Amino acid sequence: MTVAYIAIGSNLASPLEQVNAALKALGDIPESHILAVSSFYRTPPLGPQDQPDYLNAAVALETSLAPEELLNHTQRIELQQGRVRKAERWGPRTLDLDIMLFW
DSSP states (O other): EEEEEEEEEOSSSSSSHHHHHHHHHHHHHHHHEEEOOOOEEEOOOSSSSSSSSSEEEEEEEEEEOOHHHHHHHHHHHHTTTTTOOOOOTTTSSSSSEEEEEOO
């Protein structure tokens, strides 16, 4: 089994609900289970400041999936929660899941 550390962020569409829904969805990924969840914290946006603050957290997820399979699951979760990928790199979003470390 591998441990993946996943950062979670949201600043649109009820961020607290988005982060909690993401935690549930991450816990439902096959061949995986959540080992730990960080505290939630608010941060100002990077880049354009004309957007709401982000609600952030991080998860340690134990998984037997390959990195690409885990990425597919995290991107599916983002889409299911209304994520729209735009050219704007630092724009607001309903949900952002980043695999920070796959150890």
